[in-house]
Amino acid sequence: MTMLDREKRDTSHPTLPLGIDALQRIIDRGGAEPGTASIRQMNNLVNALEQAFDMKFVRMEFGIPGLPVPPVAVAAEIEALKRNVAHVYAPFEGLPALKEEASLFVKNFMDLDLPAESCLPMVGAMHGCYSSLMVAGRLKRERRTVLLLEPGFPVNLLQLRVLGLECATLDFYDHRGDRLVEAVEQRVRRGDVCAMLWSSPNNPSWIVLRESELRGLARICDEHSVLAIEDLAYFGMDTRVDYFEPGRPPYQPTVLRYTDRAVCIVSSSKIFSYAGQRIGMVYVPQRLMEMDAPELADFHGTALVGQALLHGTLYPTAASVPQTPQHGLLALLRAANSGDRGVFAAAAEYSRRAKRMKAMFLDNGFRLVYDNDLGEPLADGFYFTVAYPGFDDGAALLKEMLRYGISAITLATTGSCRIEGLRACVSLTGEPQLAALEERLALFARDHS
């Protein structure tokens, strides 16, 4: 297929909208309704639709990094493979050089003083979050509830279920600033909460918690002995601000600035577009590493939180993080620490796309659901949220948009209280898809005015 053919195929399509009966038949065959489908199920459904209708959809359902990982990571992995590391177990606490470089990274970009021992590689942020939740749920027998600040990453809910933990929720939509802190404290006072978990920049609303909010949440953690689990999957991707100059403010906001009763999980998937090799970092303050929680020992063979995470969780679940991704991440952190901004290029590209896509949606009668960040405009990042007048149910809106060759997931599946909305991800929309999106949104608007 030539480049021209491919582009043509990317944007050519049968007459839109697609027939509703044909669409429903394919949905029924897959067995998952768009309104409740998991991201992966939605992904499968859209694959099936593309095949059945012989057209490319504008795919906004899956947060899969669409840009290649920076070449330094690839080169470092290849170099490590050539040095014959593949047969040797890595230390389960991580390669010493990686831990040192990560310690420097948090100093340079978060202005935190964490020793190398506090920097734990895990098999992706997924594994880091699973491990953190597991340990959180064993700190105190009577505390079995995790407070999720919503919306969020749908798999966190599955993780709680797998771990047999209870779930409580609060939505950023109507809880920001003092109101957020007050509502969290009120919920925590019941005494059953072991941990609170949120992502900021937030998947999918793209709000970013302010320093005052982080300070308030940190205070609650200290006063009520609750663990904060801060998901920084979108590290540095509040593109209203430039966080990428090493050793110079502004620094990535983090709850670790205000409490030691927190872990911070930094995925490599988005910031470095390094999702395929499964490595993320969990940053654990030294005081938490050494914290003595006697009830942990029953399950993890040690009362020390740090040991429980490493020897008692990472080791029996996966032995260690694979060798060569550790070398790859080491190279990325080293480049970042030395001021090579090229490794952060993905963030700028996602931001550029988000700006254009949001404008297209707004021009065609959509509105943003989460439409401001504590009174200020949102940053342009990996996700945004949309709704359309006359659709009270995101599932119905999504099904209608599928007829126009556009996919997403419902906000309901992200835990949001705004069931009218959809989450849109910008990662797979390069130039041909942007052109198709503009055309298809215009058709949608024409038919739904």
Next chain:
Amino acid sequence: MTMLDREKRDTSHPTLPLGIDALQRIIDRGGAEPGTASIRQMNNLVNALEQAFDMKFVRMEFGIPGLPVPPVAVAAEIEALKRNVAHVYAPFEGLPALKEEASLFVKNFMDLDLPAESCLPMVGAMHGCYSSLMVAGRLKRERRTVLLLEPGFPVNLLQLRVLGLECATLDFYDHRGDRLVEAVEQRVRRGDVCAMLWSSPNNPSWIVLRESELRGLARICDEHSVLAIEDLAYFGMDTRVDYFEPGRPPYQPTVLRYTDRAVCIVSSSKIFSYAGQRIGMVYVPQRLMEMDAPELADFHGTALVGQALLHGTLYPTAASVPQTPQHGLLALLRAANSGDRGVFAAAAEYSRRAKRMKAMFLDNGFRLVYDNDLGEPLADGFYFTVAYPGFDDGAALLKEMLRYGISAITLATTGSCRIEGLRACVSLTGEPQLAALEERLALFARDHS
């Protein structure tokens, strides 16, 4: 350092035995007694001893593959990296090509008919075993006990603890043949057992379960609704038999020949010396994949065992196996399937070492603890077990052997009932270490006759 210097350093040492007080001081500093230390702790202790006494130990404590991974795996990983796979999430059920090749592998080397969907890559056999145990413990609420056939891999015990499962044990030392099957059935009749777990060839006794034993265990699983978890970490390494001709008998013995109520976990760490990149396969018969266990849904969001393993366990714990190790293992399986015996070279080398090392121990007054395989001589493989007359306590024997620059772990830590014994691993003893071992065992024998 020149090659000669290095060899000299490998075998030169202070006057042996080392002073007992100096030894104890270093043990005390590490905080773990040799008798109860985990493998990793023992590893750290021996590192400290080597530094303190400026000598190389003959290291038999750690089952770390000492041979490089076959070059086809390295080449395949490099090729995949160059093709830019590192930013893309792999499908969580595994790359289709890997699953197809694995299906062919089990046909060629185990004579099993499993479709590609039954072949699940996990983040090492550790992850495969953790996931299998997790699902096993959720099949029936009242079944919370896993029956471990001992001795075994010490981390399995930690896995049960982490998962909040109970543990029952039976030892191969006094249970083989009909006696094994009878004892297992008697224990299972109590109704609390959800799964039974064993490794064969056995870590560390190197006994190999016979077809009649596997048939008996399979029957019990079927009749009592118990899941068998077969750890084939040492696939093909019963070196009395040649299992490495594709498509021709003899085939690797497996319980999957006799029951669908079993999973078989095949590590890549030993057979392919591929430990560092963390990928193992879990083989799940299609009937088990599709088995409906309603109680699973509470925890894993699905009642189907296969879905619970993939979408309900692998996904929330690690998202997927990293990309490039999947390509590496694919290349290894493809080579094996096409008759390239070079990829199995590690097994032969380990066997050669075991034969020589066992002879050295026996010549110097040691005896094998697990000394026969249902009346036949043991194979020569990755591990063997030793004891010395006059030492009733493996911990005391180990401490004494450390004074002669030889490390191991106690059989007690492997779950064995034979607390007088030690487990010796052959993986790190190349030629210089073999010479040192011979010399040091002779010194030991001279001082303990």
